[in-house]
Amino acid sequence: MTIIINDITSPQNPLVKLARALDRKKERKETGLFRAEGARLVKEGLDVGWRLHALLFSGAVESRPHIKDLLASCQDPEIKIGRVNDRILESITHRDNAQSVVGIFYQQFSNLDAIIDEDLIVALERPKDPGNLGTIIRTLDSVGGKSIILLEDACDPFSVEAVRSTMGSLFSVKIVKSPIKEFLDWEKQNDFTLVGTSLKAHDLHTKTNMGSRTILLMGNEQSGIDDDLADSCDELIKLPMNGRADSLNLAIATGISLYEIWRQRDFNGKNS
């Protein structure tokens, strides 16, 4: 089977304009697409079955084995493939020495029913910072978690910054958006243990049993978990603090909590 590659030389080419436009939330919402940068990331997405809309790559690297491999993975005739120059790639990613590959993928959201059997879930209430969100997805993947729930208005997991921060883990994690009420009904019906982190909590994370079917709930960067939501938690934990610092970065607090949960499970399933 032959892969059709189009040579693109104009920065005004519609595919190039689309790749650039995916910087903006509005364009991502209207098209349902997002941008993933770098051969490794695009390969990761294809390997786990995400649907690719288009691929742009630098003609300068076409002969490299990993680029040949990547192109060979793009057999689906629906995938538009364009050979571009580095200047065009830099105009898309706004970076000097841009990645040599840009993929345009279809966004994929999951739903609560699809993650009913999960053993470890992170739920974030109104996260604001896409770098934090991406880093949390990366860390969740690192402990074997496969699902994240974004409660109410959250920053976009498919923004360029969030995608970059996931370092490929985006493609391994199911992302669910849910209103709080629906989420609470669902978690109660399905016998999850909802563990919220709160500076007002009394129990240390290491002194609280976080066994199977735990949902780790993290509040917003500025205000933490909403009071009503905290009241609905089965457990509230706090991370100890010392000195003048009064809180941890959201992604750090989530990472410490996730590794504590996994420690309590004897790092079950870890890579050798």
Next chain:
Amino acid sequence: MTIIINDITSPQNPLVKLARALDRKKERKETGLFRAEGARLVKEGLDVGWRLHALLFSGAVESRPHIKDLLASCQDPEIKIGRVNDRILESITHRDNAQSVVGIFYQQFSNLDAIIDEDLIVALERPKDPGNLGTIIRTLDSVGGKSIILLEDACDPFSVEAVRSTMGSLFSVKIVKSPIKEFLDWEKQNDFTLVGTSLKAHDLHTKTNMGSRTILLMGNEQSGIDDDLADSCDELIKLPMNGRADSLNLAIATGISLYEIWRQRDFNGKNS
């Protein structure tokens, strides 16, 4: 005593130009100054005795109690104080709805001899990302650590992004820059235990005793700890990983390791 406040209306005023110029590494290096944004952050720095060169504040908030407090803390006649408008503040911080206060502080580096008695130190080999560096300083402060060592060429802890990420913890932590050889000689002479994190290590962080006088050594974002440096470590630990993810974000890995060290010390000194 009277505090002299100058009204500044021109974006070309030398103090405003200086505040803006501190975005650039070259200017920070030449002047030995850096910018801290927000009343809370500036107050934090003054409270723990950092030397302030200048303060710019928005006339719109002058009557608020915390701004009055802050101004009252600026009795030193050496401190230049300017009342500006919000447009000028936004031109300095490149943010809409900018903070209402910008402080210009003198940078403060410490040295190895000054941190000989510390019980917990973080050493970073060639960190590249200022957001990571700032977040690590914030986390170190949260576990009661007071010193960080930057080995070889590191990103600037006084860059605007690093300072923002520390959320004020910058002012509570001693920062030392050192070449690797000098650092290794010093840590051996002073009987520290040097614990490096490495994906190639065999021992889990939770199975390794990290008692008193530990230096936690973290490698660079891309390449980890240099082989020679790894050979000099007393212990090498790894954080377990699962699934397709192959590494953690540097600040996350540091945070998890720091909280594990502190857990092994029964969270000694934690705030109630």
